[in-house]
Amino acid sequence: MASIYYLIIVKNSPESILSDINAISKIPAVANILEIVCQSTGMGFSAVARVTEDRWIACATFDQINFGLVPGGELVLETTICNEIREHQKAVVIDNVAEDEKYAHHHTPLMYGFQSYISVPITLRNGKFFGTLCAIDPNPHKVDTPQTIGMFTMFADLIAFHFDALDQVSISEQRLQEELEISQLREQFIAILGHDLRNPLNAISNSAQLLSRLNQEERVQRLGDVIKNSSFRMNGLIENMLDFASGRLGGGITITKTPDEDLGKVLTQVIEELKMIYPERSIKTTFCLDYPVSADGKRIAQLFSNLLGNALSYSDRESEVEVTAFSNKDEFNLCVANPGKQIPTATMERLFQPFSRGEVEPNKQGLGLGLYIASEIANAHGGKLDVSSTPEKTCFTLSIPINN
Template sequence: MQNSQNNILNDIEAIGKIPAVAHILEIVCNITGMGFSAVARVTSDKWIACEVKDSINFGLVTGGELKLETTICNEIRQHQNPVIIDDVATDLHFSHHQTPKMYGFRSYISMPIILKNGDFFGTLCAIDPSPAKVNTPSTISTFRMFADLIAFHLDAVEQLAASEEKLQQELETAVLREQFIAILGHDLRNPLNAISSSAQLLDRLNHEDRSHRLVNIIRDSSYRINGLIENMLDFASGRLGGGISISLNQDENLEKILIQVVDEMQAVWPDRNIKLNFDFQSPVIADGKRVAQLFSNLLGNALNYSPPESTIEVTAFSNAKEFNLFVANEGKKIPDAAMERLFQPFSRGEVEPNQKGLGLGLYIASEIANAHGGELSVSSTDDKTCFTLIIPTNDSSK
C-alpha cells in the first residue's frame, strides 16, 4: 500500500516537472470554453488530479482524489478510448449515467494518456456545467496531440530520473574504485614490502640450508603477490578508468630493460635456464616500464607452464619498422577453446595445482601492446608455445 502511495506521489511530481502542462490546461479551457480541465492519474483503484485548471469552483485541487468508480475515466482506463460529450442531456449513452449527475456537468471530454511503453497513465480531461461544442475533429485532434505531448514529457522525465540514478551509481562506483585501487596500491603493498625486506635480511643473517629454502619460498611468494597486485591495479584502471596509460620515451633502452627483468626472474627461479637472443639495430619509442611489465608477464607465464628442465627462449630485435619480442617455451599445447579467450581477463588455460593466478597477466600484456599501437599474439603446438609482441619502432601509433 505504501509503495502504491509513493508511486502516485511520484506521478504527481512528474507532471509537476512538465512546465507545458499548465499551458495545455489553459489552452484546453480556451478552445472549448469549458471551465475545468485536469491531468488525472488513473490506476486500478485511484483517480488523482495531478494538475488542475479550475475557473468554475469545481473544488478539486492538485493531489485531490475522486472515488474511482464514480468517474468516466475508470471506463476509459479499461477501453482506452476517448469519451466526448457535447451535452449530457441529449447524449443517448450518458444521459442517465451516474457521473454527470453526481458532479453536475453537462459537457465532457477525456483523452487517454498512453505512455511510450503502452502503459495507461491517465487522462487529459475537461468538464463544464453548460453544454459545449467539443465533439469536432479539430478539438479531438488537439486533445490527442496534447495527450501525446504529455506522454512524451513523462517518458523524458522518467529517462532523466533513470540517467540521474545511473550517474549517482557511477559516482558511487568511482569512489569505490578509488578506494579499491588505494587498498591495492598502498595498504597491501606496505605489508608485502615488509615481508620481502625481512626475507632478504634473514637470508643475510642465516646461511643454513633449511632457512635458506624457507627464505626463497617467502621471496617467491612475495614476488607473485606483487605481480598480482600490479595486474589488479592495471585491470582496475583499464576497465574502470580510462584504459591502461603509457608514457612514450625516445630511444628507450629495451635491451637493458629486458635483461633486468630476466635477472629478477632468475632470482626467483635460480635453477631455470633462460636463453637470450637480442639484436637491436634501431631505437624504439616506447614506455620502458610497461614493456618490462608485459615481458615479465610473458616470461613468468612461460616459466610457470613449462617443464623445470626445459629452456625458455627469449628473442628480441628491432629494425627501422618494428620491435619484435618472442617468448617461447616447451610444454603442453594450449587447447583451442582456451586460445579463443586467452587474452580476456580472468581467463586461463588448464593449470596445475601449483600454477595459481587471477588470469589477468596476458590480458594486461595485450592491453599494453594495444596502447603502443602494436599486437600481442600466440601460437601453440604439441611441443612449443610462443608469444609474439610486435610494436612500431616509432610513434606512428599516436
C-alpha cells in the same frame, strides 16, 4: 459553475503520486496538448489527472473558465466520472448533459456544473491505468465525434509514451548512479588493499634475502627461495590487480614514454630478477636493438615480466625459454617463447580477457589478469600483443611502432 470540492494536498501526497505529478510537469508537450484540446473543442478547462483507487489529483491543467483547479489539486474520487473510467477503462464523451439519458441526472455534472465532457484513459506501456486526459465546459459542445475522440486518444497515448520514457530515464540514471558508487567503492577498496599489502610483502621479501645471506645452509636457502618466489608472485598479483582497477575504472592504463628508452637494460633487469626466482632455469636471449624506441620502460618491464614469468611457470624445468628482441626503423618487437603443451583454440580466443585462464595446475593459481594487463600495456603504446601456439612451442609477441 457550481462550487468545486477540492483541496490542495501536494504536501500530504504519497511520494509515488508526487513523483507522477513531477514527471508530468517535465513533459513539455502536455501544456500544448491541454491548450490544443480546448481550442479544438471550444471547451474551457482541460487536465491530466492521476487517478488511483482512492485519489483524483490534477497533474496539469489548462483553465479558461476559472474552474480553479491547479496542479496538485484534488477532487473527491467518488464525485468524478474518472473513477468510473478507472474501473471500465473506456472513454466517456458527453455533448450535452441535459439531453443525455445516462448523465442528465448523474451526480458529477450536477455537482460541478458542466454540460459538455470528454475523458479518455491514459494507459502505460505495462498496462497500468495512470489516469485520464479530460476536458469540461459549462456549455454544450459537439465532442462525440470520431475526430475528437481520436485526437484525445492519440494525445493520451503520447502522454503515456513520454511518461514511460521519463520513467525509463529515471531508472537508468538511478542504476548508473549505483554503478558509479559501486565502482568508486571498488576502486578505493582495491587501491587501499594494494597499498596495505605492499608494505608487509616488501618486509617478507627483504627478510628472505637477508636470511639467504646470513645462513648458507641448503635447507635455509631452499626456504628462502620459496619465500622469494611467493613474494614475487604476490607482488605481480598486486600490480595486476591495481592496473586492472585503473584500466577498467579510470579510463585505461596510463604510460609515460621516454623518447630513447634503453629497453635492452630494461629487459635484462627483468631477466636477472626472474633468474633469482628460477635459478635452475635456462633463458636464451637474442637482442638486436639498433634503433631507439619511444616507450614507457617500467610498463614494458611489467609486460615482459608477465610473459617471461608465465613462460617459466608453464614449461618444464629442463626446457629452455627463448627471448628475442629487435628494433628497426618501423617497430620494436619482443618475443617470449617456451616449449610445452599447445594452448587449446577455445582458450586462445579469450586469452587476453580479464580473469580468463586455461588449464591451471594446483600450484599455479592466479587471478588470470597477467595477459590482460600485458595486452592493455601494448594497446597503450599503440601496439599489439599476439600469441601463436603449436604442439612444440608457444610464443607471445609484442610489437609497437618505433615512434608512436
